Amino acid sequence: MALSDQSLFHYSLLTFYLLGPLTFVALKFFQLPYGRHHRLGWGFTVSPPLAWFLFETPSILLPLLLFPLGQHFTNPKALLLMSPYLLHYFHRACIYPLRIYHSTTQQNTKTTSAVSVSMVLLAFMLQVLNTYLQTRWVSHYKHDYNSDGGLFWWKFFGGLVVFLWGMRINMWADTVLLGLKREGGGYKVPRGGWFELVSCPNYFGEMVEWLGWAVMTWSWAGFSFFLFTCSNLVPRACANHKWYLKKFGEDYPNNRKAVIPFFI
Numbered sequence: 461m462a463l464s465d466q467s468l469f470h471y472s473l474l475t476f477y478l479l480g481p482l483t484f485v486a487l488k489f490f491q492l493p494y495g496r497h498h499r500l501g502w503g504f505t506v507s508p509p510l511a512w513f514l515f516e517t518p519s520i521l522l523p524l525l526l527f528p529l530g531q532h533f534t535n536p537k538a539l540l541l542m543s544p545y546l547l548h549y550f551h552r553a554c555i556y557p558l559r560i561y562h563s564t565t566q567q568n569t570k571t572t573s574a575v576s577v578s579m580v581l582l583a584f585m586l587q588v589l590n591t592y593l594q595t596r597w598v599s600h601y602k603h604d605y606n607s608d609g610g611l612f613w614w615k616f617f618g619g620l621v622v623f624l625w626g627m628r629i630n631m632w633a634d635t636v637l638l639g640l641k642r643e644g645g646g647y648k649v650p651r652g653g654w655f656e657l658v659s660c661p662n663y664f665g666e667m668v669e670w671l672g673w674a675v676m677t678w679s680w681a682g683f684s685f686f687l688f689t690c691s692n693l694v695p696r697a698c699a700n701h702k703w704y705l706k707k708f709g710e711d712y713p714n715n716r717k718a719v720i721p722f723f724i
Contacts, residue, residue, distance in 0.1 A: 530599025
C-alpha cells in the first residue's frame with residue numbers, strides 16, 4: 461500500500477531526527493574524508509567547487525518543484541518564510557563554489573583536496589530529505605499562518621535576525637579561509653575576529669543560522685534541521701580543532717574553543 465503524503469512526511473521527519481544522534485556518535489569516531497581530513501581510497505573524486513554545486517543544488521531545485529504543490533503556495537507569508545532558506549542555498553550552490561574556484565586558481569596551481577563521489581552522493585541524499593521536509597512544512601503543513609494572532613511576525617523577524625547574524629558570521633569566516641587559500645603554501649592559522657574565540661566560526665555561524673530558521677518556522681521540521689546541523693558540525697569542529705593543535709602545536713592559540721565561544 462502506497463504511503464500517503466502525510467505519512468511520508470512524518471516518517472521522513474522521524475528519520476531525520478534519528479539521523480542526528482547517529483551522526484553525532486559516528487563522527488566522534490570517524491571523520492568524513494574531505495577538506496583537511498581528506499584521505500585516499502574513497503573512489504572517484506570531483507573538485508570541491510563541483511562537489512558543492514552538486515550536493516547543494518537540490519536545496520534550490522526541489523523547492524521550485526514542491527512549493528507549487530502546497531496548499532499555501534499563494535500565501536505571501538509562506539513565500540516570505542521560504543526565502544531565507546533559498547537565500548542561504550543560492551549562496552551555497554552558486555556563489556560559494558565560484559569563490560572556491562577563484563581562490564584555487566589564484567594559487568597558480570590546480571592541486572586541491574578533491575571530494576569523493578560517495579561523499580557527494582551522501583550529502584545529496586541528505587539535502588533531498590531535509591529540503592523535502594522544510595519545503596513541505598512551509599508550503600503545506602504549517603496551518604497557523606492566519607490564526608496565530610500575529611505571532612507569525614514576531615517569530616519570523618526574531619528568527620530572521622538570528623539567521624542573518626549567523627549567515628554573516630559564516631560568510632565572513634569563509635572569506636578569511638578562502639583568503640588564506642589564495643595565498644597558497646598550505647594550511648595556516650586563521651586569525652582575527654571570531655577566529656580568536658573558536659577554530660571554526662564558519663560552523664558556529666551555520667548553527668546559528670538554522671537556530672534562526674527553527675524559530676522562524678516554529679516547527680519540528682525546522683528544529684530537526686538545527687539538531688542535525690549541530691550533530692554534524694560540532695564533532696567536525698572538534699576534530700578540526702584537534703587537527704590545528706596537532707599541526708601547529710604551540711603556535712596555535714590555546715585559549716580558542718572548537719566551535720561555541722567559551723563553551724565547546
